[in-house]
Amino acid sequence: MFAQEKFAGNQLAVVTNASALSGAEMQKIANEFHFSETTFVISQSGNGYGIRIFTPSTEVPFAGHPILGTAYIIKNYVEKRTVEQLNLILKVGQVPVFFDGEVAWMQQKPPQFGKTFSVKFFEDLLNLSNSDFDTAYPIQRVSTGLPFIIVPLKSLSSVKKAKINHNFMPQLIKRAKAGILLFCPQTYSKTNKLNVRVFVDAFGIPEDPATGSGNGCLAAYLSKYQYFGNSDLEISVEQGYEINRPSILYLKTKANKETILIQVGGQVRLVAKGELLER
Numbered sequence: 001m002f003a004q005e006k007f008a009g010n011q012l013a014v015v016t017n018a019s020a021l022s023g024a025e026m027q028k029i030a031n032e033f034h035f036s037e038t039t040f041v042i043s044q045s046g047n048g049y050g051i052r053i054f055t056p057s058t059e060v061p062f063a064g065h066p067i068l069g070t071a072y073i074i075k076n077y078v079e080k081r082t083v084e085q086l087n088l089i090l091k092v093g094q095v096p097v098f099f100d101g102e103v104a105w106m107q108q109k110p111p112q113f114g115k116t117f118s119v120k121f122f123e124d125l126l127n128l129s130n131s132d133f134d135t136a137y138p139i140q141r142v143s144t145g146l147p148f149i150i151v152p153l154k155s156l157s158s159v160k161k162a163k164i165n166h167n168f169m170p171q172l173i174k175r176a177k178a179g180i181l182l183f184c185p186q187t188y189s190k191t192n193k194l195n196v197r198v199f200v201d202a203f204g205i206p207e208d209p210a211t212g213s214g215n216g217c218l219a220a221y222l223s224k225y226q227y228f229g230n231s232d233l234e235i236s237v238e239q240g241y242e243i244n245r246p247s248i249l250y251l252k253t254k255a256n257k258e259t260i261l262i263q264v265g266g267q268v269r270l271v272a273k274g275e276l277l278e279r
Contacts, residue, residue: 001065001072002210002239002247002266009247009269010210010240011035012069015276016078018042023052023059029276030054036205037066041074048087048094049074057204061091062145064212064264068104071097072268092145098263103250105265106212111220114141115176122151125168126182132158134184137225142217144262147178148198150221156186156195160242164199164206177202181214183237188246193228193235194218196249197242209240210247212264223253223260231255 003009013033018026018040030038034056043050052059053066071086079086088095098105117139119130133139134152141149149172153159159182172180179200187195196218198211208214215237223231233253240247250265 001069001268002212002249003269004246004248004267006269006271008240008245009266010065010208010245012066013038014041014070014073015039016041016073018052026052026054027059031056036200036208037063039066039070041070041078043089048089049078050089053090055204060146060203062095062109062213064106064108064214064216065210065266067095067106068097068212068264068266069268071099071106072104075099076270077273090145100265102267103265104268105250105252105263108144108213108216108262108264110144110259111217111224111262112143113220113224114143114147116140117149117175121168121171125165125172126151126162126180127165128153128158128162137227140221141176141178142221143178144213144216144220146213147176148181148211148214148217149176149178150218151180151182153182153184155184156188159184159195159197162197164201166201169201173202179203179208179211179214181211181218183218187238188241189238191236192238192248194237195241196237196239198239207243209243209245210249210266211239212249212266215239215249215251216262216264219251219253219262219264220260222251223255223262231260
């Protein structure tokens with residue numbers, strides 16, 4: 001997912017016809033695949049398809065690349081017909097997915113902006129110095145269904161050298177169980193506006209190569225603080241280059257007086273398919 005070619009982007013396993021599986025069985029299967037997430041299609045109704053999402057260690061109520069990847073599989077291997085929209089039903093509610101050529105787009109939930117954090121704490125947590133941070137913008141918790149702490153940095157070199165100091169993770173989880181998204185305006189490719197890294201130790205994932213939920217939070221943050229000069233944006237973002245899983249995500253926002261409308265999109269590449277054997 002979020003891949004321009006095979007063996008890039010963020011890996012995802014999708015299990016269809018999973019209604020007979022228990023939550024415990026789903027968790028074991030997700031741990032066996034050991035991708036960032038595995039999804040299970042558990043129901044179909046007039047309202048859409050019910051799905052559950054698991055990391056190797058826990059179930060999560062919402063995640064970006066599993067939603068888009070699952071919608072792609074449903075469109076091409078369950079529906080087996082041309083559709084412009086699918087609705088997926090998660091624990092956070094209904095999430096619509098739209099298809100525009102090779103790109104799948106998801107409409108994310110309205111953002112919630114939470115607490116801010118000191119630069120000093122994140123210097124220690126990320127093994128960085130004060131000069132690495134863009135202090136014109138806050139370090140802030142944002143959620144569009146799954147929370148992330150958005151950390152603005154100045155340069156690609158700062159993003160590349162960031163490394164989690166696990167001695168400080170218990171303090172962070174106590175204050176906010178959330179992923180950490182770092183970004184800067186320098187990029188590997190000139191066609192992209194931002195470079196991003198995401199650490200999700202709070203959910204059992206050291207580093208994620210492409211994070212739809214996290215980038216939805218980033219889009220909301222960029223819009224709120226008018227990072228590019230206004231509240232509406234349409235940009236491409238790169239992620240995963242530092243762990244050899246290059247990924248491209250497309251972000252759109254439209255702000256109004258009440259909220260910020262957020263869409264995250266990307267391409268899907270099918271690598272393999274098979275079946276789970278019965279016990």
